[in-house]
Amino acid sequence: MIRNYLKIAIRSLVKNKIYSLVNIVSLTLGLTVMLLVSLYVSDDLSFDRFHEKGNQIYRLVQNVKDADGNEGKMGNTGLPQGKAFKDAVPGIKDFCRFKNGWNTLVQKGNEGIKEKLMYADPSILSMFSFEVIEGSKSQALTDQNNVIISQKVKEKYFGAESAIGKVLNIGDEGSDFKPFVVAAVLKDIPQNSSIQFDLLLSIEHIIPKDPQQRANQESWYNASLNTFLWVDEKANIDLVEKKMAKVSEKYITQSKKDSPHLSKYDAKFLLQPFYRMHLDPEYYATNGLEYWSDIRYPKILSAVALLVLIIACINFINLTLARSLKRTKEIGIRKTNGSTNQQLLLQFLGESFLLTFLAAIPAVFFAQAFLPSFSELTNKHLELRNLFSIQSISIFVGIIILVSVLAGFYPAIIMARFQPIKSLKGQLKFSSGQTFRKALIVFQFVMAGVLITATIVVSRQFDYIANKELGYKTNNILRFWLPWEQIATLSPKLKHELSQLPLVKKVSAKSGDWNSTMYEVEGTKTEYTYYEHIDENHLQLLQIPLLKGRYLSSKYALDTVSNIIVNESFVKKYVPKGKDPFTVKITQQGTAMNIVGIVKDFHYASFKENIKPIVWGLDTRGQAGCIHVEIADNQQQAAVESIKKVYKKFVPYLPIEYQFLEDFRMEKYADDLRWKQVLNFTSGIAILIACLGLFGLATFSAEVRTKEIGIRKVLGASVTSIAAMLSKDFLKLIIIAFIISAPIAYYFMNQWLQDFVYKIEMKWWIFAVSGLLVCAIALLTVSYQAIKAALTNPVKSLKIE
Incomplete structure (x- = not known):
């Protein structure tokens, strides 16, 4: 029976080559997208799952309230909370604090190699499932002179030899290298881990020895690291949080007494499940936690992939329903010979499964070919082996079965219900099926119209961002940081030497x-206001226009003490109306300040934010460590090389990490740009699949009207009129689709634009262009078959029966 079904299915596919090819290509594209997206989603959902105790681990997070009553959410905590909760709250078995290092270098000969350092409590190896392949798991961090390294670091510095007992010289920012003894080697941490490091040191290294400094660090309002709690699996989390609230209230009350200026601030500590952390956008991951994501991303990508697959399935349904009238006699004969509805249903579902399977084979190869580009597009670390994991294969087989049923079930039911007598007499009418087909075509092109409109809107918004006047200069300016502790000593000499380079204009x-x-x-107190310490050349280098007053200069004694420059927004928001800004009284922590210059507002932040007040003062404490260098036009490579040489002279160990100012500015839109590329790719695939389906239906339409076309040509109809006749029915459906898609696209794109304070207007012509594009694409698709049919010799057309 199955063998017979298979033979019939193969014969049907071979006999109807065009329709089979359209279906296979459509489903191949849809399955390729779905397979890639399933890798993305499974990677996101698998984050941190390799930790065996992960379902008992919680990150300590806090809801905070400032002096003005504004509420916020924070994933960071301080030094004291973990131990305090462990000691006072039953059910909390242990805690572990994490803090990332800053510009950590390992000395190798005369070279300093940057490595990723994390400070942690010794409990890290008992709470988390990091595999120790050399050394002691229990004693590795008990000695502050010990270091734990990754397998990658071990091979880099010690090769195939055992690293245990060997010494690594480690320093921050290239200064004060200190020897540390390797006590353990960890197997390289999986890519789907939020906690990433190459070197691990005891957290005691960042706890100040000075009692006063330590007291400041141990304030309950300090938030500079991540704290994880290991909670008993039998504990009631709600009850644990209530007990935590009592403990924190006690310490926070004491902190308010010790520091009265914190009296209006408050914090509530909560437990965030470890497995949920990666996709939780409310509590941002910092201080050593990496690859933070958002649950919206896998949801959006899944919805997009499903949409593309549905469009491909619609092609299958439409073409199968269209071809069903050609198979009425076959079905009638089978029913007359005793075939049941169930047998026919299985036969047609089998054909659907075979076609889907044939589409799945190239889909795997396409997914493999596009995986590197897709990984880069989505900023993911997806690996080829993930494509052939048991989980991926299981998901893909499930998708194949689902698509086979989704695409084949409705046509199979319709064809299995054909009445044998009417089938053999050719009296079957399928008006309801035609209506359903038309509805599916409209749905396809509604989605295509929405995607085209979205692509246009997103592209125009990014053109606006890229080309709008910012109010300051960004081109041909690069920036880099100096080691924090060496800013005061290095900056003047370094800037002077850089300014002497022939390809450098300003520093x-x-x-x-x-x-x-x-x-x-x-x-009157202001809100929290941005400020920067600058040198006397900075605003001029950025070409920020001065509206009133003057720029800061070391020639004026008070500029080095209390004089400041502000922007327009500062004056508008804080200076009383009618008051001369240069006479207002400004203080900051008891220091009197005077405005000596007002600069024009400029877009220093993302276009998603209003321009806010800013204050600039001259740097007198060695804090201006972000160097800006304006280089000559069209000389980037040569200029960068000369800058590197000067930097290496002053900072021999720490590699320079520079960035052009324009790239730094566009980083703020990294996620939006990534989704713009995803949208462009998806739109192209969706439109291509929809057009393939339209091409197949146009071919069928021309085929069933062959005799009519021949008669019309004999009676004098022109090629143009015949082509128009065959195209107009499809064009009507496309116009209906556009009318439906326009308000849908407007709603969703208007919602997206709400994220931007400075944005484009959604004008009528955007939708007109989108509609014209959809119609043009559809007409081009249909017109080929229409013109081909119209040019056919009428004698051949009339011979067909």
Whole structure:
């Protein structure tokens, strides 16, 4: 029986080559997209799952409230909470704190090699499933002179020899290299781990020895690391959190007494399940936790892939229903010879499965070929071996079965219900099937229209971002950081030597990227306001226009003490109306300040944010460690090489990590740009699949109307009129699809644009262009078959019966 079904299915596919090819190509494209997306989703969902105790581990997070009552969520905590909760709350078995190193180097001869360092408690190896392949698991971090290294680091520095007992010289930012003894080697950490490191040192190294400094670090309001708690599997989490609240209330109350300025601040500590951490957008992952994601991403990609697959399945359904009238006699004969509806249903589902299976084979090869590009597109570490894992194969087989049923079930039921007498007499009418086919075509092109409109809107928004006047210069400017502890000694000499290079136009420096503090203006406290310490060349290098007053200069004694420059937004928001900004009283932590210059507002942050108040003061404490260098036009490579040589002279061990200012600016839109590329790719695939289906239906339409076309040509109909006749029915459906797609696209794209404060307007012509594109693509697809049919010799057409 099965062998017979297989023979019939193969004969049907071979006999109807065009329709088989259209279906196989459509399903191949859909399955390729679905397979790649399933890899992405399974990777996201598999994060951190290799830790055996993962379902008992929770990250300590906090909901915070500032002095103005504003609430926020934070994934960071401080030094004291883990131990305090372990000691006071039953059910908490242990804790582990993590903190990442900063510019950590390992000395190898005269070279300093940058490695990823993490500080942690010794409990890391008992709580987490990092596999020790050399050395002691229990004693590795008990001695502060010990270091744990990864297998990759071991091979880099010690080759095939045992690393245990060997010494590595480790230092931060290339200074003060200290010897550490290798106590254990870990198997390289999997890519799907949120915790990544090459070197592991005791967290005691970052705890100050000075009692006063240690007291500051152990404040319950300090948040500079990650804390994980190991909770008993039988514990009630709600009850544990309630007991934690009582403990934290006690310590926070004491902190408020010790520091009255914190009296209006509050914090509530909660437990975030470890397995949920990777995809939780509410509590951002920092301080050594990597590959943070968002549950929206796998959901969006899954929905997009499903949409593409549905469009491919619609092709199958439409073409099968269209061809069903050609198989009425076959079905009638089979029923007359005793075939049951169930047998016919199985036969047609078998054909669906065979066709899907034939599409699945090239889909695997396409997925393999596109995997590197897809990994780069989605910023994922997807590996080829993941494609052939048991999990991936199981998912793919499930998808094949699902698609076979989804695409074949409805046509199979319709054909199995054909009445044998009407089938043999050719009296079957299929008006309801035609209506359903038309509805499916409309659905396909509604989705295509939405995707085209979305692509246009997203592309225009990014053109707007790329081309809008920012109010400052970004081209041909690169930036890099100096070692923090060496800024004061290195910066003046380094900047001077850089300024002497022939390909360098200007050099300047500033402090960290947009730190914030509070000021008092005329006795009224401001909100947290951005500030930067700069040298006297920085604003000029960036070509930020001065509206009033002057730039800062070391020639003026007060500029090095208390004078500041502000932007327009600072004046608009904080300076009382009618008051001269140059006379207002400003203080910051008791220091009086005077405005001596006002610069024009500029887009320093993302276009998703309003331009906010900013304050600049001259750097007098050696904090301006972010060097900016303007280089000559069209001389980037040569200029960078000369800058590297100067940097190496002053910082011999720490490799330079530079970035062009334009790239730094566009980093803010990295996720949006990535999804723009995904949208472009998806739109192209969806439109291609929809057009393939339309091509198949146009071929069928021309085929069933062959005699009609021949008669019309004999009676004098032109090629144009015949082509128009065959195209107009499809064009009507495309126009209906556009009318439906326009408001849907407007709604979703308007929602997306709400993320941007500065954005394009969604004008009517965007939808008109989208509609014209959809119609043009559809007409080009249909017109080939229509014109081909119209050019056919009418004598041949009339001979067909």
